[in-house]
Amino acid sequence: MSDEPVTEPDGREYRIGELAEAAGVPVRTLRYYQERRLLPPPRREGRIGLYSEEHLARLRMIANLLERGHTLEGIRELLAAWEQGRDIETVLGVEKAVTTPWSTEVPVTMTMDELAALFPDEEVGAASVRRALDLGLIEIDGDRVTHWSRRQLDATVTLVRAGVPLEAVLSAGRELQQSMDALAAMFVDLIATHVVGRLEEQDLGELTDTLARLRPGAQVTVEAGFAAAMDRQGAASRPAPAPVLGRGGPTGGVGAGERLEGRVRGARVRLPRRARGAPGRRAATAGARRVAAPAAPRPEVLAADRTTPGRR
Structure with a gap:
């Protein structure tokens, strides 16, 4: 921001107390604005500083921007851009795009x-x-x-x-x-x-x-x-899937489903030992009994026995 004093030979000029009263701010606030380079220095006549209508307009603009939520540093940057020839409304448009609330929640x-x-x-x-x-x-x-x-x-x-x-x-x-x-x-x-x-x-x-x-x-x-x-x-929280029929179990061997159902494409069904235990033993016992029992004579043998001489 320019540090050159503002000279206004035409129009009203104010001493610092008069300018503060016209702007509705304390004198200490006006001095603080000068220190922050928000307000250009006054025109000097000897030891007296004289402020112009431009100073008053600047103070009113600062007050308006403060009411709209701008910080003093943000205002300083806006005024600096304005002094460089930029349209202050365009500068304010950028500031609004950045600071407009994102939330649209209804309380x-x-x-x-x-x-x-x-x-x-x-x-x-x-x-x-x-x-x-x-x-x-x-x-x-x-x-x-x-x-x-x-x-x-x-x-x-x-x-x-x-x-x-x-x-x-x-x-x-x-x-x-x-x-x-x-x-x-x-x-x-x-x-x-x-x-x-x-x-x-x-x-x-x-x-x-x-x-x-x-x-x-x-x-x-x-x-x-x-x-x-x-x-x-x-x-990540879902449990591991159960073994699929026809695939190996967790250890890479034959899965339980495969032993019970057999291979769909295979020629032989293999049942688990526990599943084929009791019925298998009963079948083996019955088979052994059939082998041990004497065989019944065939009809042709009986007929030959009756017709053969010397045999009663």
């Missing part, structure tokens, strides 16, 4: 009794309320409680009614916040390093459009990545 307000009634099987005690306050989930105004997100409150109620303790949900919320903060910091670093770069070297209109397009892309990336992570967790 919900109720009494403390109504909040407690959402968790009929849980005691919403002072400790739980304090943790929710620390996490920024709720704000309390008298007997009214405002939860920052109706959707998140509904999700919490669903988990608790399914059997997850409220304290466990709040603990998971703390870990989720930490993970999301780290993820957001990574995205900010990527965009600041590779997209924004040096503002003075870029077309600010194109940069504003680029930043607007990056928002949904970043959100989709996070959503898709979380869905894929849940799929991996689900796959």
Whole structure:
């Protein structure tokens, strides 16, 4: 920002006290703005500093930007860009694209009794309320409680009614916040390093459009990545599949299913020893008895015996 004093031979000029009163700020604030190079030095007449209408307009612009949530450092950069000939509205467009809230959640307000009634099987005690306050989930105004997100409150109620303790949900919320903060910091670093770069070297209109397009892309990336992570967790938690018929068991030998059912394509069925034990023994015993018993004479032998002389 330029350190050259502003000279306005025409128009009203103010001493420092008069300028502070016209702008509605204390004199010490005006001096602080000068130290931060937010305000150019006055025109000097001897030991008296005289400020112009331009100084007053600058102070009113600073106050307006502060009301809109800008920091003093951000205002200094905006004014520096303005002095370099850039359109301040374009500069503000970039700033808006960067600082516009990402969240579109709808808050919900109720009494403390109504909040407690959402968790009929849980005691919403002072400790739980304090943790929710620390996490920024709720704000309390008298007997009214405002939860920052109706959707998140509904999700919490669903988990608790399914059997997850409220304290466990709040603990998971703390870990989720930490993970999301780290993820957001990574995205900010990527965009600041590779997209924004040096503002003075870029077309600010194109940069504003680029930043607007990056928002949904970043959100989709996070959503898709979380869905894929849940799929991996689900796959890891599934039990190992049972042995498939016709394949070897865990040790590489013949599986139980194969021994019981036999090979579908094989010519011989092999039953396990335990499965063929008792019936096999009964069959072997019966066979032995058949071998040991005397054979019945054939009819032709009996006929020959009757017709042969000398044999009765």
